[in-house]
Amino acid sequence: RTADLMVIKPSGLRYEFLTPSSMVVCDLDGNVVDGSESPSSDTASHAYIYRHMPDVYGVVHTHSTYATAWAATGREIPCGLTMMGDEFGGPVPVGPFRLIGSEAIGRGVVETLERYPKSPAVLMQNHG
């Protein structure tokens, strides 16, 4: 990495209203460096991931319909397709359920990906 900064969406702003200038720049402790909005409630978790996984250059945190539905089962997604092997290196692991608003989700992501080092993705149980 070249800078210990991250950009994250502001808290409570719907995606359709996001602009480059509404994004919030934070250091890897979650402190705001630039921006006029409050950063996402996930800031501490994303910062934890960046601090503990120096090869990570971006975090896509999504509650997409299918991923969230599968996360509700608490099970990993089995590697049943060739493309899954290509993209994920095996099953998509499921991490523990953790409450939002602290670095707890980030800790769960890092702990899970340490056990599945080939995977670039993790489902968080009952989350997404």
Ligand SMILES: [Zn+2]
């Ligand atoms: Zn989330």
